[in-house]
Amino acid sequence: xxxxxxxxxxxxxxxxxxxxxxxxxxxxxxxxxxxxxxxxxxxxxxxxxxxxxxxxxxxxxxxxxxxxxxxxxxxxxxxxxxxxxxxxxxxxxxxxxxxxxxxxxxxxxxxxxxxxxxxxxxxxxxxxxxxxxxxxxxxxxxxxxxxxxxxxxxxxxxxxxxxxxxxxxxxxxxxxxxxxxxxxxxxxxxxxxxxxxxxxxxxxxxxxxxxxx
Numbered sequence: 685x686x687x688x689x690x691x692x693x694x695x696x697x698x699x700x701x702x703x704x705x706x707x708x709x710x711x712x713x714x715x716x717x718x719x720x721x722x723x724x725x726x727x728x729x730x731x732x733x734x735x736x737x738x739x740x741x742x743x744x745x746x747x748x749x750x751x752x753x754x755x756x757x758x759x760x761x762x763x764x765x766x767x768x769x770x771x772x773x774x775x776x777x778x779x780x781x782x783x784x785x786x787x788x789x790x791x792x793x794x795x796x797x798x799x800x801x802x803x804x805x806x807x808x809x810x811x812x813x814x815x816x817x818x819x820x821x822x823x824x825x826x827x828x829x830x831x832x833x834x835x836x837x838x839x840x841x842x843x844x845x846x847x848x849x850x851x852x853x854x855x856x857x858x859x860x861x862x863x864x865x866x867x868x869x870x871x872x873x874x875x876x877x878x879x880x881x882x883x884x885x886x887x888x889x890x891x892x893x894x895x896x897x
Contacts (some may be wrong), residue, residue, distance in 0.1 A: 695777070696887075698723045700734070704771060712758055713769040730819035734765040739814055741767070743879070747805065753798045753897055772897050778886035794896040795889060803878050812875065817882070821873060824882075829869030833862055 687708045694704035694713050701716045717734035721727040741757035744750045755770035781787065787795070831837055833856050841848035855861050881888070890897045 694771075698887075699729065711771045713755070713771050714766055715769060716764065716766045718765070729823055731765055733817070733820050734767055735760065735762055736815065736817050736820070738762075738767050740879075741769075743805065743811070744802075747801060749801050750798065750805075753794070753895075755897065772890060772892050775890040775892040775897070778889040778891065781886045791891070791896050798896075799881070799884065802881060805879050811879070812877070815879060816875060820882070825869055825873055829865055829872065833865060 685708075689706040689708060691703045691705050691714075694702045697715075699717070699721055701718060701722050703714045705712055705714055715734070717729075717731055717737075719728060719731045721729045738757065738760040741754070744754055745757070755772050758768035758770065760767055778785075778787075831839075832852070835853075835856055841852050
């Protein structure tokens with residue numbers, strides 16, 4: 685008896701195709717992983733990332749404190765790599781921090797509390813295997829630790845901030861800096877004992893009427 689009223693873009697996503705679905709009964713979010721990066725379709729990305737994210741939501745639901753700070757998982761379509769998630773409503777992300785806004789003490793506390801609880805979740809052998817997510821880690825590793833330090837990577841940093849290209853070049857030519865980044869990258873690729881969010885930055889934080897999510 686539920687009828688579709690409409691579907692529209694739900695925020696600015698980099699990785700996935702995300703829609704807000706409105707029906708006669710409710711609204712919810714559909715999030716589909718496709719075999720590429722949604723914002724940059726020429727970049728391949730592991731298709732199974734949606735299924736691992738679905739498992740993440742399932743594990744989070746075991747902890748009431750963590751579950752309260754994330755949208756509820758409604759369902760997973762494994763064949764189509766789609767997640768259906770609770771709609772948190774029209775919320776603003778925290779990318780305004782990059783334009784000079786500041787976190788309040790309460791927001792900072794909510795963000796820190798979430799990470800603290802997440803990192804205390806027990807990690808069984810089966811859980812470690814389920815969340816290894818190595819293909820996604822390899823993709824992130826390249827774009828975080830490798831690509832930025834390539835001398836001629838074709839990325840126009842001056843388009844972001846004038847003068848950034850030259851500042852980056854000096855770092856790329858600093859052997860100690862490059863070595864430190866390489867060591868961090870190797871650490872990032874290792875399997876560990878702690879469950880991580882994996883994309884914990886202002887674009888993934890939402891200010892809702894019920895607090896930070």
